[in-house]
Amino acid sequence: MTDVINTREIVLAVLNEVLEEDKYSHIVLREVLEKYQYLEKRDRSFITRVAEGTLENLIEMDYIISQFSSVKVSRMKPAIRNILRMSVYQLKYMDSVPDSAVCNEGVKLAQRKGFFNLKGFVNGVLRSVARNLDKVKYPDPKEMPVPYLSVTYSMPEWILNRWLRLYDFETVETICKGIHKDHVTTVRCNLNKASKKDIMESLRNQGVTVTEHPYLDYALNLFDYNYLKALDAFRNGWIQVQDVSSMLVAEVAAPKWGDYCIDVCAAPGGKSLHLADKLEGSGFVEARDITESKVKLMQDNIERTALINMNAVVADATVFLPASEEKADILLADVPCSGLGVIGRKPDIRYKMTEKKQEDIVKLQRQILDTVWKYVKVGGTLVYSTCTIGAEENQYNLKWFLDNYPFKLESIDPYLPEELQGKTTRAGYLQLLPGIHESDGFFLARLKRVSE
Numbered sequence: 001m002t003d004v005i006n007t008r009e010i011v012l013a014v015l016n017e018v019l020e021e022d023k024y025s026h027i028v029l030r031e032v033l034e035k036y037q038y039l040e041k042r043d044r045s046f047i048t049r050v051a052e053g054t055l056e057n058l059i060e061m062d063y064i065i066s067q068f069s070s071v072k073v074s075r076m077k078p079a080i081r082n083i084l085r086m087s088v089y090q091l092k093y094m095d096s097v098p099d100s101a102v103c104n105e106g107v108k109l110a111q112r113k114g115f116f117n118l119k120g121f122v123n124g125v126l127r128s129v130a131r132n133l134d135k136v137k138y139p140d141p142k143e144m145p146v147p148y149l150s151v152t153y154s155m156p157e158w159i160l161n162r163w164l165r166l167y168d169f170e171t172v173e174t175i176c177k178g179i180h181k182d183h184v185t186t187v188r189c190n191l192n193k194a195s196k197k198d199i200m201e202s203l204r205n206q207g208v209t210v211t212e213h214p215y216l217d218y219a220l221n222l223f224d225y226n227y228l229k230a231l232d233a234f235r236n237g238w239i240q241v242q243d244v245s246s247m248l249v250a251e252v253a254a255p256k257w258g259d260y261c262i263d264v265c266a267a268p269g270g271k272s273l274h275l276a277d278k279l280e281g282s283g284f285v286e287a288r289d290i291t292e293s294k295v296k297l298m299q300d301n302i303e304r305t306a307l308i309n310m311n312a313v314v315a316d317a318t319v320f321l322p323a324s325e326e327k328a329d330i331l332l333a334d335v336p337c338s339g340l341g342v343i344g345r346k347p348d349i350r351y352k353m354t355e356k357k358q359e360d361i362v363k364l365q366r367q368i369l370d371t372v373w374k375y376v377k378v379g380g381t382l383v384y385s386t387c388t389i390g391a392e393e394n395q396y397n398l399k400w401f402l403d404n405y406p407f408k409l410e411s412i413d414p415y416l417p418e419e420l421q422g423k424t425t426r427a428g429y430l431q432l433l434p435g436i437h438e439s440d441g442f443f444l445a446r447l448k449r450v451s452e
């Protein structure tokens, strides 16, 4: 049997890499689980649950620790604060682990990492937390709405303040709750390869629970599977993992038979593959991205799905390519963004993003738009999208673009399910919000080039 102590050491290594070395949790966890494939399923689940849970609740963990520690969390040794964080997460959210075991294992871990002199400190803080957890006072939602939301949902205050400028308190709380709830895997059926009935049957035969997504007929939610890449439907290229928000991009782009499409920020390729699928072998999709490794990801996907009307190439979207001028019937600008709409799947994004980083991202988004708009034919379509929430990268960018370039917004109602239609979609754009819509947070707009 696997030693339980090792699993905690692995969790600590993950937290140290994510929080102290600026690596992304979904990548670090994927690497760790691949490396420790030999561990029992129970141990792998423990590692995932404690690492992800600690990250999802990081601000709350620090808030609790700060009530029982004489040393500020920010001044602690990184390994010690991460041992405390992951231990407090287990005390608060994992009834299956006895409190005494959590405290003992936390102390042992500190010792194993060479902090003999801090064993007493770790022991003292953890035992105080274990005894007094139910007495911790949280900020009052009426008197301190922003700290309340921040601690309860572990959301940095600057992000909340931005959202509160756009939405009322209840809406922001609903968004935060939506981010916190469990996230399902959604896949798009490649209906050119197999019928939805056959795809569902194949998945169910392999023990997967499948439900239909309310927004799009070809979108399925999958539950209870162990390893997606081992499923026949995936191996046969019948399904593509994609959030429904991202599927709406190809819906809104609405390619016609024979259209030439350019996707200027395309990797790993979900939206390009979808466009190519919609073109039913006609037309062409040129999927571009900035690095070889990202383009390789798309090439693998093209091969798996056996598409004949798409290729993937390296190209920097901030560098003008004269050969593309006025060539595109449809141009997708699914630009790099702060990613605040997918925090539910990538919990640490929120702690790594800053106002300054976001400003730089907005500059890059505008630089890309300023370069690629000329690729659109007069009368052609540009779809702008981000997987983020907030006006800076979405509505303000859209306004800036409309003020400076020969494009106008077009209603996207004809392409959307009825429940998503409203004032803004009639005007030409949509902001999807977790908790409110059944999707990640996402923004998309459809623009038509009206002149030279």
Ligand SMILES: C[S@@+](CC[C@H](N)C(=O)[O-])C[C@H]1O[C@@H](n2cnc3c(N)ncnc32)[C@H](O)[C@@H]1O
Pocket: 246, 264, 265, 266, 267, 268, 269, 270, 271, 272, 288, 289, 290, 291, 294, 315, 316, 317, 318, 334, 335, 336, 337, 387
């Ligand atoms: C939001 S992701 C695209 C997701 C993709 N459209 C999909 O549906 O799978 C943004 C992409 O922009 C790429 N990117 C960043 N800077 C770029 C640049 N200057 N030129 C081209 N691509 C860039 C990133 O590598 C990243 O893959």
